[in-house]
Amino acid sequence: MSSVHPVPAEWAANAKINAERYESMYAAAANDPDAFWRKEAMRLDWMTPFTKIKNTSFHEADFGIKWFEDGALNVAANCIDRHLAERGDAVAILWEGDSPGEDRRITYRELHEEVCRLANALKANGVRKGDRVTIYLPMIPEAAFSMLACARVGAIHSVVFGGFSPDSLSGRIQDCDSTLVITADEGLRGGKKVPLKANVDEALAQCSSVSRVLVVRRTGGDILMKDGRDVWYHEAVAKASAECPAEAMSAEDPLFILYTSGSTGKPKGVLHTSGGYLVWASMTHEYVFDYRPGDIFWCAADVGWVTGHTYVVYGALANGATTLMYEGVPNHPDFSRFWQIVDKYEVDIFYGAPTAIRALMREGEEWVKKTSRKSLRLLGSVGEPINPEAWEWYYRVVGDERCPIVDTYWQTETGACMMTPLPGAHALKPGAASKPMFGVKPVIVDAEGKVLEGPTDGNLCITDSWPGQMRTVWGDHERFFQTYFTTYPGKYFTGDGCRRDEDGYYWITGRVDDVINVSGHRMGTAEVESALVAHAKVAEAAVVGYPHDIKGQGIYAYVTLNANETESAEVRAELVKWVRQEIGPIATPDVIHFAPGLPKTRSGKIMRRILRKIAEGDTSNLGDISTLADPSVVESLVTSRSVPA
Ligand code: 6R9
Numbered sequence: 001m002s003s004v005h006p007v008p009a010e011w012a013a014n015a016k017i018n019a020e021r022y023e024s025m026y027a028a029a030a031n032d033p034d035a036f037w038r039k040e041a042m043r044l045d046w047m048t049p050f051t052k053i054k055n056t057s058f059h060e061a062d063f064g065i066k067w068f069e070d071g072a073l074n075v076a077a078n079c080i081d082r083h084l085a086e087r088g089d090a091v092a093i094l095w096e097g098d099s100p101g102e103d104r105r106i107t108y109r110e111l112h113e114e115v116c117r118l119a120n121a122l123k124a125n126g127v128r129k130g131d132r133v134t135i136y137l138p139m140i141p142e143a144a145f146s147m148l149a150c151a152r153v154g155a156i157h158s159v160v161f162g163g164f165s166p167d168s169l170s171g172r173i174q175d176c177d178s179t180l181v182i183t184a185d186e187g188l189r190g191g192k193k194v195p196l197k198a199n200v201d202e203a204l205a206q207c208s209s210v211s212r213v214l215v216v217r218r219t220g221g222d223i224l225m226k227d228g229r230d231v232w233y234h235e236a237v238a239k240a241s242a243e244c245p246a247e248a249m250s251a252e253d254p255l256f257i258l259y260t261s262g263s264t265g266k267p268k269g270v271l272h273t274s275g276g277y278l279v280w281a282s283m284t285h286e287y288v289f290d291y292r293p294g295d296i297f298w299c300a301a302d303v304g305w306v307t308g309h310t311y312v313v314y315g316a317l318a319n320g321a322t323t324l325m326y327e328g329v330p331n332h333p334d335f336s337r338f339w340q341i342v343d344k345y346e347v348d349i350f351y352g353a354p355t356a357i358r359a360l361m362r363e364g365e366e367w368v369k370k371t372s373r374k375s376l377r378l379l380g381s382v383g384e385p386i387n388p389e390a391w392e393w394y395y396r397v398v399g400d401e402r403c404p405i406v407d408t409y410w411q412t413e414t415g416a417c418m419m420t421p422l423p424g425a426h427a428l429k430p431g432a433a434s435k436p437m438f439g440v441k442p443v444i445v446d447a448e449g450k451v452l453e454g455p456t457d458g459n460l461c462i463t464d465s466w467p468g469q470m471r472t473v474w475g476d477h478e479r480f481f482q483t484y485f486t487t488y489p490g491k492y493f494t495g496d497g498c499r500r501d502e503d504g505y506y507w508i509t510g511r512v513d514d515v516i517n518v519s520g521h522r523m524g525t526a527e528v529e530s531a532l533v534a535h536a537k538v539a540e541a542a543v544v545g546y547p548h549d550i551k552g553q554g555i556y557a558y559v560t561l562n563a564n565e566t567e568s569a570e571v572r573a574e575l576v577k578w579v580r581q582e583i584g585p586i587a588t589p590d591v592i593h594f595a596p597g598l599p600k601t602r603s604g605k606i607m608r609r610i611l612r613k614i615a616e617g618d619t620s621n622l623g624d625i626s627t628l629a630d631p632s633v634v635e636s637l638v639t640s641r642s643v644p645a
Pocket of ligand 1 (some may be wrong): 383413494496
């Protein structure tokens with residue numbers, strides 16, 4: 001058991017939320033949500049004030065989720081325009097390029113101009129309120145401009161991470177029928193070029209809905225511009241006016257779609273709306289990070305993930321913060337890069353992922369210790385459970401035992417933080433997501449759905465709605481209801497396992513469904529399996545997660561080849577390459593285990609429990625295998641297991 005770190009006296013005295021305030025606000029949100037959220041929603045500027053506040057039900061008979069439904073606002077105006085009078089010359093976005101020496105500072109006034117111009121360019125290219133725009137960009141300021149320009153005209157953006165393959169991109173464009181794509185010639189990550197425009201060209205071969213592609217010139221690399229379809233971003237914005245009125249949007253009008261992996265089928269288009277999402281993003285950004293005007297806030301996530309949406313862009317800018325956007329990776333040009341950036345900009349708050357911390361930890365303390373980091377006040381972690389060793393290293397080496405760590409648990413579906421310690425209110429327990437945010441009512445249930453009390457272990461559900469909750473799966477409302485509200489009727493099921501300790505602290509124990517978390521990125525095992533079986537040599541595949549030192553979980557694939565194929569190192573390499581092409585590099589299998597047969601029940605169900613145990617190397621107790629059609633399969637898998645060091 002590792003140590004507990006009490007709230008430092010100066011944090012208890014000065015933080016926005018101390019222990020007492022946490023308790024009273026938590027109770028207020030639970031007991032009178034309308035009063036609590038009426039007040040919190042006033043942090044935003046509304047074009048039409050709302051009179052209704054919470055109108056939600058998780059029950060089948062009257063299922064529905066609406067917040068502030070008769071109010072109207074514009075998200076981009078809230079993130080930009082209302083700061084102009086007082087903070088027009090303050091820096092909104094600090095951009096640090098992939099290699100040292102390249103940077104940009106964009107003030108709120110400049111952000112306003114950039115976004116208005118692009119918004120007008122979108123309109124000139126046919127984009128109307130409610131249309132979908134796919135954004136496939138590297139971490140450059142134009143990514144934020146694009147999101148905000150969509151919000152300004154009322155278009156719905158769908159950001160696709162630049163690491164996804166043309167196939168994944170085209171699936172995401174087709175699912176929501178985007179009419180316009182914003183991309184760049186090439187991306188740059190760790191000195192390597194990513195052929196974004198070429199990927200778009202390939203993806204669009206299968207997408208008939210797209211009539212325009214705006215192309216940002218990032219590297220100047222050689223690309224193809226298709227006549228009548230492709231337009232240079234810089235030319236389009238140069239022609240456009242710098243004034244663009246912000247569209248009045250109903251609080252429940254969609255803001256964005258973000259695709260995420262689930263346990264079944266293809267990725268789901270998680271839909272977030274305008275009012276509730278922004279209240280939730282802004283409130284959590286302020287309280288969780290104890291944000292103060294003037295702070296330099298660095299969320300190291302890519303805008304292709306929800307963390308980038310909520311904390312690089314919307315939450316931070318709604319609060320008038322200076323948000324740092326970094327194009328590159330933690331180890332380029334060397335392992336000091338993150339901390340050099342912290343020193344260069346005097347970053348106050350750093351928010352990163354456990355996988356990066358573990359990778360840097362492996363390289364030793366010197367890379368960190370040769371930098372100052374004295375500007376840092378608070379550290380954050382997100383994306384997966386952080387193991388106590390990595391937590392302690394982050395605390396001791398990066399934060400010099402001075403900076404509290406907020407371990408924020410949340411999901412694409414939840415819009416922003418659901419559980420976290422608050423730095424002025426809660427003693428820190430390394431590895432614990434700790435306490436629920438205001439308005440979040442967690443319960444732990446057993447397999448039958450019985451609510452468990454006191455210290456316990458089980459499945460994490462949320463019993464009532466919060467403003468930033470997703471509203472639907474794009475194009476499939478039934479799937480939304482089925483996925484999240486039927487396993488435990490009347491409750492939102494997170495898909496995560498969870499433990500509550502004797503102090504009422506929550507500990508996330510990882511996914512209990514067929515989702516694996518690779519370096520903080522969600523991957524459905526079904527997605528990797530269907531990519532594998534799409535290969536001509538593969539008869540059958542089963543994919544599970546296994547513990548990986550750096551990635552948290554690695555991808556372990558059991559593959560049965562067609563009868564006429566021979567298992568070889570070449571076929572293994574071919575399959576790995578194939579999956580990278582089909583889905584993207586983040587889905588690269590770590591292990592391909594050739595399996596002449598898979599353990600199945602007599603009714604033909606693959607026994608994943610057994611495959612997981614073998615992948616984990618925990619073969620001493622495989623449990624009951626007597627129900628298997630052919631128990632000898634297990635023995636052969638155990639003896640042929642080999643995991644690279
Ligand atoms: C924000 C984000 C969601 C899944 C979630 C859980 C895991 C995220 C965590 C964490 C333990 C944390 N997760 N943060 N587990 N502690 N602090 O990551 O969204 O990409 O949708 O992933 O990630 O398993 O269910 P998303």
